[in-house]
Amino acid sequence: MYNKFHAVKFTFQKSERLTQVKIIDSLFQKDSQIVAQRFVYPFRVLYQFGPQPLEFPQILISVPKRKFKKAVDRNLIKRRIREAYRLNKTFHLGEGKEKLPDFLAFVYIASTIEPFDRINKKMQQVLQEFSNTKKDATEIS
Secondary structure, three states: OOOOOOOOOOOOOHHHEOOOHHHHHHHOOOOOOOOEEEEEOOEEEEEEEOOOOOOOOEEEEEOOOOOOOOHHHHHHHHHHHHHHHHHHHHHHOOOOHHHOOOEEEEEEOOOOOOOHHHHHHHHHHHHHHHHHOOOOOOEOO
């Protein structure tokens, strides 16, 4: 029997990582008109749309050093967030691809290390919200 997800690759390429300092600075700029945000515990999601759509959204994952002193804990959380995004992005890039923002920053706001199941469920919720809504943030120039 043919599985409909047989040809789908659950990858996370380097081109999907947000590395441009100018865009990162604009995402975290205070009182910015071009950046919108959503809160879905344990995430604060900052996002903006670019001047032209990208093949895949570029994402940034941030875990505050203030809440998690040990790098091992921060890396564990980042690894779980990255894995949850990697597993769920393909389901939301099909028909809702043009609705996903071009630049996303996932900031972990919980003060404890959440299990992967909860992070995965919340990642699905975040991506589903983007797939169900229209562009509501302005574009950067």
